[in-house]
Amino acid sequence: MTREHDADRSVSQTVKALLSLRDLILSGALRPGERISELSMVERTGVSRTPVRMALVRLEEEGLIEAIPSGGFAVKAFTEADIFDAIEVRGAMEGLVARAAAERGVSRSALAAIRDCLAEIDELIEPHDLTLDHFSDYVRLNARFHALLHELSGSPVMIRQAERAGALPFASPSGFVIAQSSLPQARTILVVAQDQHRCVVEAIESREGERADAIMREHARLARRNLQLALENQSTLDLVAGSSLIRRGRR
Amino acid sequence: MTREHDADRSVSQTVKALLSLRDLILSGALRPGERISELSMVERTGVSRTPVRMALVRLEEEGLIEAIPSGGFAVKAFTEADIFDAIEVRGAMEGLVARAAAERGVSRSALAAIRDCLAEIDELIEPHDLTLDHFSDYVRLNARFHALLHELSGSPVMIRQAERAGALPFASPSGFVIAQSSLPQARTILVVAQDQHRCVVEAIESREGERADAIMREHARLARRNLQLALENQSTLDLVAGSSLIRRGRR
DNA sequence: GGTATTCTTCTTGTATACAAGACCATTGAG
DNA sequence: CTCAATGGTCTTGTATACAAGAAGAATACC
Numbered sequence: 188m189t190r191e192h193d194a195d196r197s198v199s200q201t202v203k204a205l206l207s208l209r210d211l212i213l214s215g216a217l218r219p220g221e222r223i224s225e226l227s228m229v230e231r232t233g234v235s236r237t238p239v240r241m242a243l244v245r246l247e248e249e250g251l252i253e254a255i256p257s258g259g260f261a262v263k264a265f266t267e268a269d270i271f272d273a274i275e276v277r278g279a280m281e282g283l284v285a286r287a288a289a290e291r292g293v294s295r296s297a298l299a300a301i302r303d304c305l306a307e308i309d310e311l312i313e314p315h316d317l318t319l320d321h322f323s324d325y326v327r328l329n330a331r332f333h334a335l336l337h338e339l340s341g342s343p344v345m346i347r348q349a350e351r352a353g354a355l356p357f358a359s360p361s362g363f364v365i366a367q368s369s370l371p372q373a374r375t376i377l378v379v380a381q382d383q384h385r386c387v388v389e390a391i392e393s394r395e396g397e398r399a400d401a402i403m404r405e406h407a408r409l410a411r412r413n414l415q416l417a418l419e420n421q422s423t424l425d426l427v428a429g430s431s432l433i434r435r436g437r438r
Numbered sequence: 439m440t441r442e443h444d445a446d447r448s449v450s451q452t453v454k455a456l457l458s459l460r461d462l463i464l465s466g467a468l469r470p471g472e473r474i475s476e477l478s479m480v481e482r483t484g485v486s487r488t489p490v491r492m493a494l495v496r497l498e499e500e501g502l503i504e505a506i507p508s509g510g511f512a513v514k515a516f517t518e519a520d521i522f523d524a525i526e527v528r529g530a531m532e533g534l535v536a537r538a539a540a541e542r543g544v545s546r547s548a549l550a551a552i553r554d555c556l557a558e559i560d561e562l563i564e565p566h567d568l569t570l571d572h573f574s575d576y577v578r579l580n581a582r583f584h585a586l587l588h589e590l591s592g593s594p595v596m597i598r599q600a601e602r603a604g605a606l607p608f609a610s611p612s613g614f615v616i617a618q619s620s621l622p623q624a625r626t627i628l629v630v631a632q633d634q635h636r637c638v639v640e641a642i643e644s645r646e647g648e649r650a651d652a653i654m655r656e657h658a659r660l661a662r663r664n665l666q667l668a669l670e671n672q673s674t675l676d677l678v679a680g681s682s683l684i685r686r687g688r689r
Numbered sequence: 690g691g692t693a694t695t696c697t698t699c700t701t702g703t704a705t706a707c708a709a710g711a712c713c714a715t716t717g718a719g
Numbered sequence: 720c721t722c723a724a725t726g727g728t729c730t731t732g733t734a735t736a737c738a739a740g741a742a743g744a745a746t747a748c749c
């Protein structure tokens with residue numbers, strides 16, 4: 188493989204292109220609805236057209252971009268309704284995952300792992316004067332918690348589908364993380380969410396499938412309400428992950 | 439674009455490759471676990487490596503094949519547990535879709551369309567001496583019913599996710615279609631399923647979200663039971679759509 | 690002056706060339 | 720006879736060349 192101007196030579200060109208493009212879209216460098224020219228992506232990513240094209244196909248499957256009838260791709264534009272629906276989908280999937288974990292039982296080691304994660308989150312949100320750094324750490328830990336939850340199901344099919352349900356960045360738990368500067372009650376939100384995290388783990392441990400399911404659905408409803416709040420506070424919108432994709436107002 | 443030995447010149451090479459490969463996998467021409475050589479696919483499909491590669495990437499996202507660490511792709515092998523899980527995922531997604539349709543309300547035209555579909559199925563399964571042809575027609579109509587149901591939700595995000603949930607061929611409604619030669623009660627199964635179809639439409643019409651959700655979950659449980667039956671009857675296995683992908687017995 | 694048309698340019702879809710790594714077999718040594 | 724090393728072949732990942740189509744601009748015609 189030809190490697191000339193290659194910063195990180197351990198990763199394939201396709202992966203590099205995929206990461207670059209995803210970042211360009213999520214960061215808002217490419218506006219929703221904007222057509223993605225392959226050549227310009229070649230310039231921006233430093234890889235050739237072939238891997239760029241691969242990445243585009245993957246991103247289309249992922250749902251971040253869509254094929255244009257006349258050829259090529261454009262950044263998908265999501266409405267607020269789309270975001271809320273994505274959260275609901277995620278809620279349904281995570282409810283199913285939690286139920287499966289509860290009904291089928293989980294290994295001691297998997298349970299220990301997710302309990303560790305719970306403890307880490309507890310520790311993180313314990314102080315009352317949270318900074319923006321705390322929040323970005325929380326996003327990471329929260330994502331880990333949800334990934335571990337998916338794995339508790341023990342079903343590759345469910346894990347895959349649950350992860351796909353979170354493909355829309357808004358559906359991800361980070362969707363409801365709002366900077367405390369705008370919303371002083373942000374920590375409270377995190378505390379409530381963490382409560383639900385704890386409850387679902389307990390429900391799984393005591394084999395209460397129905398309850399585990401209900402908790403995760405409620406968890407999604409919480410995320411929905413919080414995102415709604417953020418969207419109403421125009422000023423905080425930019426702090427919501429992936430907000431660059433939301434086409435608001437008209438249309 | 440270079441078009442020499444092109445039978446159907448209206449369709450792009452990539453689509454042709456995608457359809458060919460999917461068919462090769464689902465028909466069992468490529469065994470589960472088997473490595474897919476790009477060159478051999480070039481021979482079999484008559485298109486060049488580039489579109490073949492595109493199709494491979496798409497099929498990987500779709501979940502029918504998986505990347506090999508050392509490079510290339512292999513046909514994914516599914517266990518029976520995978521299939522059952524896929525059906526459960528589909529049940530959860532269709533429950534959500536039905537609930538959304540009920541809670542949000544549907545247009546008169548959409549309702550008319552799905553009622554038409556219901557009527558067509560009624561007509562098809564009315565005679566008591568169903569042949570194999572009836573069954574394959576049923577598979578088509580049934581798929582249409584489920585697609586129409588998804589659309590009733592009115593949510594592009596949910597539609598997309600629901601369709602993706604059926605990516606595994608076993609999760610599809612056709613999964614429980616069993617030839618009447620082996621299972622004389624096959625028609626009964628279809629009648630029961632159709633009853634559920636009718637009930638969910640009624641529930642949606644009368645805005646009973648909870649009930650619509652429950653019906654679709656039960657519908658999935660029915661599919662699960664029927665597939666179980668088919669799997670127990672070794673002889674009928676070959677008649678289950680996509681059965682070539684199921685790795686049974688050992689492992 | 691406005692509209693239709695043609696020409697140019699750009700962009701994508703496809704094919705192919707090339708190089709790096711993987712797999713396999715053969716061969717040589719212990 | 721067994722095991723390891725080495726060579727060759729095959730396969731994939733990447734880059735690039737080429738042709739068909741689309742978008743846009745300039746021009747000619749009404």
